[in-house]
Amino acid sequence: MKRTIAEVVLVLALICAGFFGWQNLQKGNQAHAALTEMETASKAHEDLLKESEKKVKAAGEALAAVNEEVVPLKAKALELDAVKAAVANGPLLQDVEGLYKQQKVLSVERQLGLGALRMLTKGSSDPGVAEAFQKALQLSDWSGRKNTICAAQIGLAATGEKVKVMSECAIQPEVAAADSGHGEPPAAGGHGDAKAKEHGADKKDAHAAPHWGYEGAMGPERWGSQFPTCGNGKSQAPLNIRGPFVKGRIGVAPDYKAGPLRLLNNGHTIQVNVPAGSKLRIDGIAYDLLQFHFHRPSEEQIDGKPMEMVVHFVHKSAEGKLAVLGVLLKEGNENPGIKTLWTHAPAAEGPEVAPDEVVFNPANLLPKELQYFSYEGSLTTPPCTEGVRFFILKTQVNISREQINNFPFRRNARPVQPLNDRVITEG
Ligand SMILES: [Zn+2]
Helix, strand or coil, X not given: CHHHHHHHHHHHHHHHHHHHHHHHHHHHHHHHHHHHHHHHHHHHHHHHHHHHHHHHHHHHHHHHHHHHHHHHHHHHHHHHHHHHHHHCCHHHHHHHHHHHHHHCCCCHHHHXXXXXXXXXXXXXXXXXXXXXXXXXXXXXXXXXXXXXXXHHHHHHHHCCCCCCCCHHHCCCHHHHHHHHHCCCCCCCCCHHHHHHHHHCCXXXXXXXXXXXXXXHHHCHHHHHHHCHHHHHCXXXXXXXXXXXXXXXXXXXXXXCCCEECCEEECCCCEEXXXXXXXXXXXXXXXXXXXXXXXXXXXXXEECCEECCEEEEEEEEECCCCEEEEEEEEEECCCCHHHXXXXXXXXXXXXXXXXXXXXXXXXXXXXXXXXXXXEEEEECCCCCCCEEEEEEEECCCEEECHHHHHHCCCCCCCCCCCCCCCCCCEEX
16 A cells, blocks of 8 residues: 555656646746847847947048048148238239239230239239139130130139139039040141140140140031030121122221230230220220231131131120121232231240330231121130121232241131021121
């Protein structure tokens, strides 16, 4: 009996042990699940942490990059402050102005420089700033140098003047570099092209990058790609002048004065910059003579034929309207006026020269008779701006064969343009 009881107790004990064991096993399983869960959570946390670390690292790198940019910017700002401080004294500006005045040389570049210097010393609202940039724009309009046109336009815009800045003037160093790179010689192969080749894409040299020419990839058919008006304008110049003509009653009266000779080879033509005082009256309205320059052959044609050369006298009214008086040059006797000009004209592209004590009167190049053909046209060089009134004198003036040959440009004439719905008047 004892044995039976012992057996029962043993069995019960075993059952109990089994039960507790099972219970413990259950608990263990639960603990394991909890542990796994915790492990998963911790893994997720770790991932999050890693990601956060990555983000922090990236932010740190970005900040370092910004700092790298800011440090040189700070240096630039300091430099600018230094320049400002150096030129803040009025006398420096006066010195520079005095120097330029004394030399009677105010090229486009110097006008730009004066504008910039004035802006630094007196602020953009100073009327002299706008004046300097206006003058630069007047001179650069006809030279067609994109860099100078852009500089003058951007300068004027900075003064708050209403000026349309050409889309190609966006300040992008890479674009400027690309522009400098594709410089090809213009028709007459100005010296500037050789310079451009020597120095490669030297962005600092305003003369290094001709953006247009009279031949090949830079020729008149391609001007429109960089200067849209040249391609899509409807009142472009020059024209083939042929009848029928409408009678014009506009009176033109040149009043040109002798003054110190200042001239340059701008890579596209020989240009004489005229000191203030010479005027052309058109129906009583005064237009200031700014400059005159030459084309070979003449850009205008009479009944489909060009003359050997033409001289364009470029004028501007107080309202900003441009007018060109054209004098056709035909082969004949030597022209004394041109003799003076050719003696001092630089054979290669370069800045303006002012030979000592040489005085010139542009009237020397005019015929006595002032009958004309007239039409609305444009600059005949980029940017081909329209709204230019042309008066082409019927009377031609002599130039000798030798003088024609000594003009440093073999060919610098834009082809004639479609008349469209314009009329040519004669008067
Ligand atoms: Zn011209």
